[in-house]
Amino acid sequence: VVPLSTASRDPSFINRMKKTKKNVAVFYGSQTGTAEEFAGRLARDCIRYGLKGFAVDPEECEMEELTRMGEVESSFALFCLATYGEGDPTDNAQEFFDWLQEDHDLSELRYAVFGLGNKTYEHFNAMGIFVDKRLEEMGAVRLCTAGMGDDDANIEEDFVTWRETLWPAVCEHFGIESVGEEGVMRQYTLEKHEDINQNEIFTGEPTRLNSLTQQKPPYDAKNPYMSSVKVNRELHKGGDRSCMHIEFDISGSRIRYEAGDHVAVYATNDPSMVEEIAHLLNVNLDEVFTLNNVDDEAAKKHPFPCPTTYRTALLHYVDITHPPRTNVLHDIIDYASDPKDREFLTRITASAGKKEFAEWVTESHRDILQILKDLPSLKPPLDHLCELLPRLHARYYSISSSPKEHPERIHITAVLVDYHSKIDRRIKGVATNWLATKIPNGPDGPRVPIYVRKSPFRLPFKTTTPVIMIGPGTGLAPFRGFIQERHHAKAEGKPIGDTVLFSGCRKKSEDYIYQEELEGYEGDGTLSQLNMAFSRDQAQKVYVQHLIKQKSESVWNLLNDGAHLYVCGDARHMAHDVDMVLHEIVEKNGNMTQSQAKDFIKGLRNKGRYACDVWS
Ligand code: FMN
Helix, strand or coil: CCCCCCCCCCCCHHHHHHHHCCCEEEEEECCCCHHHHHHHHHHHHHHHHCCCEEEECHHHCCHHHHHHHHHCCCCEEEEEEECECCCECCHHHHHHHHHCCCCCCCCCCEEEEEEEECCCCCCCCHHHHHHHHHHHHCCCEECCCCEEEECCCCHHHHHHHHHHHHHHHHHHHHCCCCCCCCCCCCCEEEEEECCCCHHHCECCCCCCCCCCCCCCCCCECCECEEEEEEEEEECCCCCCCCEEEEEEECCCCCCCCCCCCEEEECCCCCHHHHHHHHHHHCCCCCCEEEEEECCCCCCCCCCCCCCEEHHHHHHHHECCCCCCCHHHHHHCHHHECCHHHHHHHHHHHCHHHHHHHHHHHHHCCCCHHHHHHHCCCECCCHHHHHHHCCECCCEEEEECCCCCCCCCEEEEEEECCEEECCCCCEEECHHHHHHHCCCCCCCCCCEEEEEEECCCCCCCCCCCCCEEEECCHHHHHHHHHHHHHHHHHHHCCCCCCCEEEEEEECCHHHHCCCHHHHHHHHHCCCCCEEEEEECCCCCCCCCHHHHHHHCHHHHHHHHHCCCEEEEEEEHHHHHHHHHHHHHHHHHHHCCCCHHHHHHHHHHHHHCCCEEEEEEC
16 A cells, blocks of 8 residues: 655655756645645646646755755746634644744745635734745745635635736746646546455545554544544524534543643545435445556645545545535536536636636535536546545534543534525535434444644633633633633632633523533632623623623723633634724723734733634
C-alpha cells in the first residue's frame, strides 16, 4: 500500500522544481481543504499556459528557499491562504508565518495571493492580507492584486473571478499565451482491483490501513480513537428542534483533554444517499478501485485512502451533501447526453452564469444527488465524481465537560441540523444526524472515531481571577466545562473568583439546556451570576447583549478587577453585537472616548483577556 504522503520527500522545493522542470509553486495554508483544493486547481491551470505547476504544503518544505526563486527560470509562486481564529494562520502555515516576521531578501520572487476567509469574522482574511503585504515589503514582485475569498457569500465565485485576473497578468508579465483550450484534465487515473486481499482495502480509516480496528495510542487526526458512546440524550424539553448531550468514553485510551478543547468527530454520510447515487449511476458499490495521481511528484498520491470501495468512498471520504462548486459541474458537462443539459451546465458554469449558478446550486442547496436527479441525462463515471468532490472532513465540537470532574468522558452539546431551506428543501447536517443515530445499546455502545484538538480557549491560571462567560445556545458548551472546573476547585476548598455567565435560548420551558445544573451551580455559589436571556418569552426579543448592557456597571467593575472575558457561539450576529455592547460599556463606564475604548478592548485581546470561540 502506498502511503498517502511520502514522508521522505525532498523538503527542498527548489530542488524538486529543478528536477521535474516545474516553474510554478502553489503553496496552501489550509485547515479544512478549501485552500488546498484551490491550489490544486491553480497548479492544473498552468498546463494551459505551457507552464508546470505543483501544489505544495508549506509545512513540508523549506520556505526560506523563497529567497532563491531566481534559480528556476521564469518561475513564480502562488499562495492560497486561509485565516482562522482571531486572524491566525492555519496550522500548516504557522511556521511560514513566523518566518515572515523576520527580514529576508525576496527580490527574486514573483507572486500572487488568494486569501480565504469569512466576512463574519472580525479579522477578515488577515493571513492573506498580511502575506501579500509582507512579500512586497521584502522586495517580491506582485503579479496581480490579491483575491479576498468570502466563505460567508460564495468563495468559489470569488476564486474564479480572481483567477480571471491572475492568468492574463501572468501572461503579460512573462510574455506568454494560452496554449490550449479549456479541456477537462483529470488529476487521477482509475485503477480497478479484481482480485485483492480484503485486509488491503481501506474501510473508512482517515489515513492508516486498519487503524480503526487495530487501535494503538497516541490518537490524533491520522489515528482517531474509536470511542464508545455512553450517553446520548435530548436536552430540549419542547419545541421542534433537538439538542443532544453526548458522552464519549475515553477510559483506557490515554487521551487527555482540558476544558475549552475541541473534539473532532469523523462522521459518515447518509447510506440511503449513497445507495441512490450508485443506483442513478448504475455502479456496483462494492467494486474496489484506486485513484492514482498522474503527477508522480505530487504530495498526494491519492485523493483519499486507496484502494477502497465506492461504498466506502461515498460514505467516508467525499462530501456529497454540500452543494458542489462550479468546477465540479464544469468538469462533468460532457457526461450529459442530452444537448439541453450540456447547454445548461455550460451556461451556469461560465463566468457570465455565476448568478444562475448561485441560484440553482448554492442558494437552492442542490447537492450532487439532487443535481443528478434534475439532469437525468448526466451520467458521470463515479470515479471522476469521487476525484472532483471535496473530502469529507472531521467536524469539531467544543467540549462541554471538565476532565477534573469527568476524566474518563468527553461531553459534547450539539444541536441537530435539520431544517427546511427557503425553497423548502430539507437540509440535514451530516455529522449531527449521524450522531443522532448513535444511541448506546449495550456495554460497548456504538463506536465513533474521535480525537482531541487543543485550543487556546482556557480559564485563567488562577482560580481567583474573575471570569465573564458569554455563550447563548450551544455557545454554552465550553463554559459548562469551565464551570465544572471551578466547581471542582471550590469542592477542594480553593478560593474562586467571580464566575459570571450570560447565556440564553428561545423559551425557558423548551430549550433551556442544563437548567437544573446551572441553577444548582448558582445555588451552591459556583456561579456568582446566572444571567439567562429568553428571546421569545415576551413580546420584545431579549438577547445576551441586552442583559450585558443591563449589567454594565458590574461588567465594568469585573473588568477593572482583571476579569477574563469569553465569547462562544454564533459569529455572524451574537459575537458582533456583544462586541459592540462591550465597547459601549467601556466608553461610558470608563469615561473614555470611542478610540480609547477601542484601544482598551484591543489591550484585553492582546493580553489574552478577551477570547472568542465562535463559528458561522
Ligand atoms: N475567516 C477570516 O477571514 N477570519 C477569521 O478569523 C476566521 N476564523 C475562522 C474560524 C473558524 C473556527 C472557522 C471554521 C473559519 C474561520 N474563518 C475565518 C473562515 C475560513 O478561513 C474560511 O472558511 C476558509 O475558506 C477555510 O479554508 P480551508 O478549508 O482551506 O481551511
